[in-house]
Amino acid sequence: MRDAPLADGLMADLVADFVAEARELIQAAAGDLLALEGAPDPAVLNRVFRAVHTLKGSAALFDWPDMLAALHAAEDGLAAARAGRLATGAGLVDAALAALDAAARWTEAIAATGALPAGSAAESARIVAAFRSLLAPSGGAPDPAPAGPGSGPVPDWAADLVAGLTARPDGAVTALRYLPRADCFFAGDDPIGLVRRLPGLLALDIAPAAPWPPAETVDVFACNLAVTLLTADPREAVDAVFRLVRDQVTTVTLAPPDPAAPETDPAAEAAGGAEAAPRTLRVDAGRIDALVALADDLATARAALGAAVARAISGDDPAAMIPALRASDERIGRLSTELHREAVALRLQPLARVFRRFPRPLRDIARDLGREAALxxxxxxxxxxxxxAEGLFEPLLHLLRNAVDHGIEPPAARRDAGKPATGRIVLRAESRGERVEVSVSDDGRGLDPALIRARAAARGLMAPAALAALDTAGVIDLIFAPGFSTTTEVGAVSGRGVGMDAVREAVMRLGGRCTVESRIGEGTTIRLILPRAQSLARLLLVGIGPELYGLPMEAVDELARVPRERIRDHGLGAATVLRGRTVPVLHLAGLLDLPGGVAPAAETADARLAVLRLGDERVAVEVDRFAGRLDGLVRPLPGLAALPGFAGTALAGDGGLLLVLDPETLVGPRQGEGTP
Known part of the structure; x- marks a missing residue:
């Protein structure tokens, strides 16, 4: 009895490992299937086959026969395509995607409850039947399966055995096909011995799995058998006998379902428990090793600090202790920064895991709308x-829907406009320092400012005078207004009042912001600028009046004190010459719209300038004072996400909240305005 909790814990760990692996395999296989539909490629087909084969083998370790049967059928279909017996087209892709969809729902149900949902048997049977239809002889329907009174559908490989029965027993009959591996003897398997353990055996057929080679080349240690049988033993008893070779077995119960049993929706069953699935994170072992090594170094540094403190307590000269304390402080600071960087890196994941979820829904949306679009x-x-990454899925899915529905024109309209019939949608991610830019671009019709202005006026989103005063960029930005839509009819994809405002709100919750660019007839690009992660940054503290702000040190090129007479107004704005180069001079108080920040303090002889590096350009920002440096964790705040110029907040040394500036958005939009 003492071993029961251990066994339960081991099984839970195995199920958790299966769920994590299954999610990745299903996502990868679904993406490859969509690529396969567009351009048949043997390498891609092989990847899909290996993913399904691996998934089937993993499922075979557990008591999930319905999942195993569906994946086995999908594997058979893909194997036929690899062998050239089945065309790699929409029929195979649709059937395989249906199998993967079912496997995905079942996986979430397993993650939540540890078992397949009710209704999985019926769905599995439909999937198996779909692949049987695909694998039927060309030009005809699947071979009819004989059936006796009270029997269910009979698979092809068991049809001859069923036909040979002289009397059909009452109750269920279990049909089993067993294809032992060639090396099964070395694994300790005895195929005939397993068959002998079925007391209710009704019919048995043993045949060579492949044509026998010449006698002189036969490998007597290799199994070459294909076993097909019928038994009156219940399905559970048969599964128990063959549980160790489940990946080599296909089992079907030949009995009609109980008419009294209610049919349930397998998708709803699986979705019901998906919310309870634990959140897991798969981490490279090398990152864990680096983290442990840093923790060891930090413990050593802490011990050195303790020794220094002990010396101070024992009465050593405090002045003599300063170098040791300073060295310990610097070492602990450096190690804590590295430790935080490694810990944050544990949470980083490639956007491929999000991006590869989109080809399937985009394909379905385009098909429903009669559009042709390539992602x-x-x-x-x-x-x-x-x-x-997790928070990006919904806003990106909405942007992709919009790109197909509002952006990409129908094929005929595209041809009339001199464009390819298939529209092009690009989902791109780029690193920009500590931020990431994710964009969705299409080559469709673009946004029409006149139409947006008219629709905004019709919906009363702004006063007529304010609306008329907007420039083109301001008009296009109205697409983010709550309830705004250019669609007049409600459909399955759009026109339901949940629009780009939901996208902007979701991105703001992640600490990011949205921008949009569009040209009529050429397409639209929507960019999401997001923080890569919560980052420990080195900040330069600068003061304006009593307030302190943080500037990322990575953006600061140099600090300078310049006599005011060297700062001149050239009509477009103030500038000075630093190291032989003319540099625009802006006032931080003016950039932040702080009271009294437009004119510099007259009594200050020298201007204190933080020279910022923005790409290839240099811009000097005047501040009242420099207040030192700080290593701080920069956290994005949703309330600041819509305000250009702010990257987030950090805790100051006194426990107060410090606003951290984003030089790119603070200075970039204003650089050409000549702000004094």
Missing amino acids: ILEGEATEVDRDV
């Missing part, structure tokens, strides 16, 4: 924090 994924290896 191109770029920058999938870009890494972001797990929470950012």
Whole structure:
């Protein structure tokens, strides 16, 4: 009895490992299937086959016969395509996607409850029947299966055995096909011995699995058998006998379902428990090793600090202790920064895990709308924090829906406009320092500012005078207004009042912001600028009046004190010459719209300038004072996400909240305005 909790814990660990692996395999196989439909490629087909084969083998370790049967059928279909017996087209892709969809729902049900949902048997049977239809002889329907009174459908491989029965027993009959591996003897398997353990055996057929080679080349240690049988033993008893070779067995119960049993929706069953699935994170072992090594170094540094403190307590000269204390402080600071960087890296994951979920829904949406669209994924290896990646799925899915529904024209309209019939949608990710830019671009009709202005006026989103005063960029930005839509009819994809405002709100919750660019007839690009992760950054503290702000040190090129007479107004704005180069001069107080920040303090002889590096350009920002440096964790705040110029907040040394500035958005939009 003492071993029962251990066994339960081991099984739970095995199920958790299966769920994590299954999710990755299903996602990868689904993406490859969609690529396979567009351009048949043997290498891609092989990847799909290996993913399904691996998934089937993993499922065979557990008592999930319905899942095993569906995956076995999908494997048979893919194997036929690899062998050239089945065309790699929409029929195979649709059937395989249906199998993967079912496997995905069942996996979430397993994650929540540890078992397949009710109704999985019926869904599995439909999947198996679909592949049987695909594998039927060309030009005809599947071979009819004989059936006796009270029997269910009979698989092809058991049909001859069923036909040879002189009397059908009452109750269920179990049909089993067993294809032992060639090396089964070395694994300790005895195929005939397993068959002998079925007391209710009704019919048995043993045949060579492949044609026998010449006698002189026969490998007597290799199994070459295909076993087909019928038995009156219940399905549970048969599964128990063959549990150790489940990946080599297909089992079917030949009996009609109980008419009194209610039919349930397998999708609803699986979805019901999906919310309870635990959140897991798969981490490279090398990152864990680096983290442990840093923890060891930090413990050593802490011991050195303790020794220094002990010397101070024992009465050593305090002045003599300063170098040791300073060295310990610097070492602990450096190690804590590295430790935080490694810990944050544990949460980073490539956006490929999110991006590869989109080809399938985009394909379905385009098909429903009668459009032709190709999705191109770029920058999938870009890494972001797990929470950012998970929070991106819904807004990106909405943007892709919009790209198909509002952007990509119908094929005939595209041909009339001189465009390819198939529209092009690009989902791209790029790293930009500590931030990541994710964009959705299409080559469709673009946004029409006149139409947006008219629709905004019709919906009363703004006063007529304010609406008329908007420039083109301001008009296009109205697509983010709550309830705004250019669609007049409600459909399955759009026109339901949940629009781009939901996208912007979701991105703001992640600490990011949205921008949009569009040209009529050429297409639209929507960019999401997001934090890569919560980062420990080195900050330069600068003061304006009594307030302190943080500037990322990585953006600061140099600090300078410049006599005011060297700062001149050139009509477009103030500038000075630093190291032989003319540099624009802006006031931080003016950039932040702080009171009294437009004119510099007259009594200050020298201007204190933080020279910022923005790409290839240099811009000097005047501040009242420099207040030192700080290593701080920069956390994005949703309330600041919509305000250009702010990257987030950090805790100051006194426990107060410090606003951290984003030089790119603080200075970039204003650089050409000549702000004094």
